[in-house]
Amino acid sequence: MVDRIAILAENGRASLRGMSMTGPTDFRAWQSDDEAPTYTLDLANLLGSATISSVVRVASGPTVSNTSNTTTKVVQRLQRPGIVEIKVTASSGDVFQYRILIIPKGTSTPFNDYGWGP
Numbered sequence: 001m002v003d004r005i006a007i008l009a010e011n012g013r014a015s016l017r018g019m020s021m022t023g024p025t026d027f028r029a030w031q032s033d034d035e036a037p038t039y040t041l042d043l044a045n046l047l048g049s050a051t052i053s054s055v056v057r058v059a060s061g062p063t064v065s066n067t068s069n070t071t072t073k074v075v076q077r078l079q080r081p082g083i084v085e086i087k088v089t090a091s092s093g094d095v096f097q098y099r100i101l102i103i104p105k106g107t108s109t110p111f112n113d114y115g116w117g118p
Helices: none
Strands: 004-008 014-017 020-023 026-031 038-042 052-060 063-069 073-079 082-090 095-104
Touching: 014 020, 052 063, 052 073, 073 082
Parallel strands: 004 038, 026 095
Antiparallel strands: 004 014, 020 026, 038 073, 052 082, 063 073, 082 095
16 A cells, blocks of 8 residues: 655645645545555645644545644545545645545546535
8 A cells, every 4th residue: 555645835736646636736546445545745845934733624435544743744544435625724824725535446436426526
């Protein structure tokens, strides 16, 4: 099982492992129901000298466990299909919002089957 990492930068740029971007704040990944990889959003390049003050996660479908936050990273394990919405507030007062869509491996399920997309 490969852990998933998104290193985020300004202007919607990112370096990704194990997932893809469908927009500047939207990610998708495929995984089996028995997998529970770690997902990391690394905001160090985006935050500059600011740090993460708070993180709120809202999940619809997947199990979110082993959550942790550092001053620049949001880390969690995700299992099962669905969507996790993540709201990060920085010490600078900036708010960043991200969504991770998890799709079962071996399917080509359209986004709207999960209530995401047109």
